[in-house]
């Protein structure tokens with residue numbers, strides 16, 4: 001979640017991005033909406049409030065994104081990518097629900113006319129409870145948005161206050177019910193580990209979230225990002241330090257409660273019906289990330305846009321808004337697969353482990369101590385190993 005962009009090399013003047021890993025991948029779009037009404041104290045995502053962002057008009061910003069969509073279609077055509085219809089689209093942020101349904105509709109029209117949509121396309125939007133209403137959801141649903149990811153975070157008003165969230169927790173349930181009545185899939189985002197959040201408060205949040213009958217829940221451990229207001233508040237003693245042991249207890253409680261309710265874990269922080277969009281990331285498919293700071297991956301080429309919306313807006317009038325590019329070699333690709341796929345409940349195929357030439361003794365010792373196991377030809381992290389998955393990946397790659 002760090003805010004700095006990697007450096008990489010420059011975008012080629014030819015505008016050609018050869019497919020280094022062949023043409024087997026499916027195609028997906030991420031659209032970054034870089035606006036928020038206020039910045040939450042813990043967040044260092046690439047997002048701006050109206051006060052911070054002179055020279056950029058939120059109500060016209062979709063036009064820059066549409067320009068980038070047109071440029072991306074040309075780049076892919078000229079580079080010889082076979083035309084593939086979009087399988088998923090994800091509006092993320094920032095706060096996508098600050099865009100009117102007209103703006104979202106204009107972006108969708110542009111994506112559809114450039115690429116076409118697959119029959120069972122998944123179109124998700126993230127939304128904040130304070131800027132979403134049942135009418136807005138109905139308008140989005142008429143445009144084809146069929147998945148809502150709602151940032152509830154907690155149902156405890158005092159935890160929301162610590163996190164600087166502005167919504168009333170009572171807004172969440174009616175929005176989830178509206179989305180469900182429109183036949184949208186729903187997902188609820190929660191955060192655990194805010195300073196001062198008791199185990200009891202978290203348990204109630206988990207139970208309230210479950211009572212809404214959402215088909216998907218994400219629960220993220222609060223990361224104290226350097227440079228945020230939250231980091232300053234903790235440093236000055238205004239807020240308590242976070243507590244890793246308590247966070248682990250909260251994770252274990254949530255995992256058990258979600259699983260008992262029929263929402264199976266499929267990735268470390270995600271339970272329920274997997275989002276096709278996230279799976280595309282985890283399986284290294286192709287996606288173009290539109291908007292400031294968005295990252296893209298096209299068949300072994302990884303590139304990312306300039307971060308600031310004003311620079312982005314100026315750049316896309318001419319060409320792409322790419323700030324840097326890197327080529328993913330086979331080894332890096334395999335290492336990234338290990339990192340991503342070991343976090344999923346399906347695990348990673350043993351053939352990929354062989355290609356990575358991981359030390360067999362180390363692998364055996366992780367199996368002996370109950371952190372890893374092999375199921376149906378895949379290496380999988382056990383319940384015991386799950387809390388240590390980052391350490392396990394590091395060990396496997398460095399020995």
Ligand SMILES: C[S@@+](CC[C@H](N)C(=O)[O-])C[C@H]1O[C@@H](n2cnc3c(N)ncnc32)[C@H](O)[C@@H]1O
Pocket residue numbers: 001042043044045092093094095096126127128150151152153189190191220221222223224225
């Ligand atoms: C960047 S937000 C964008 C969507 C929307 N604005 C919202 O807040 O729900 C996506 C998710 O990332 C989470 N997030 C942002 N910063 C985080 C942090 N430091 N630690 C854990 N989760 C974080 C948010 O709480 C939210 O659930």
Ligand code: SF4
Pocket residue numbers: 035036038039040043044045047093094095128151
């Ligand atoms: S609303 Fe979401 S994106 Fe905006 S500052 Fe808060 S967590 Fe970050």
